[in-house]
Amino acid sequence: GDGTRGRGHEEEEYSEEEVERMVQATFVHTGRVGNLVRLLSWHPSYLERFLTLLDVVMDEPGALLPHWRHYIAILAASRFSCQYLVNLQEKAFLERGEEM
Numbered sequence: 001g002d003g004t005r006g007r008g009h010e011e012e013e014y015s016e017e018e019v020e021r022m023v024q025a026t027f028v029h030t031g032r033v034g035n036l037v038r039l040l041s042w043h044p045s046y047l048e049r050f051l052t053l054l055d056v057v058m059d060e061p062g063a064l065l066p067h068w069r070h071y072i073a074i075l076a077a078s079r080f081s082c083q084y085l086v087n088l089q090e091k092a093f094l095e096r097g098e099e100m
Contacts, residue, residue, distance in 0.1 A: 012044070012045045014044035014045070014048075018044065019041050019044045019047070022041070022044070022047055022048060022051060023037060023038075023041055025051075026051060036050070037050075037051075057069070058070070058073075058092075065096075066096045067093055067096035067097045070089045070090075070092045070093035070096055071089075071093055073085070073089040073092075074086055074089045074090055074093060077089055
């Protein structure tokens with residue numbers, strides 16, 4: 001190969017303002033900026049893709065209602081004894097359950 005991975009795209013250039021906008025939007029949407037978002041802010045193209053994926057999986061219309069998605073996330077986090085994520089997902093589950 002040519003030494004590239006994936007689709008062969010080079011790292012896109014993002015301004016500091018664009019990265020800051022993504023981090024701020026995360027805070028507005030979730031009320032927090034987690035460690036993964038902080039880490040990915042050093043790699044903005046990954047951050048943008050991660051945030052898009054997270055939005056699609058957890059918030060966009062789909063076969064599962066949003067509160068059930070959070071319930072599954074609680075089960076997964078519990079399986080790996082991650083109380084921090086369990087707490088976050090429980091909060092989201094209860095908030096989304098009100099939308100039923």
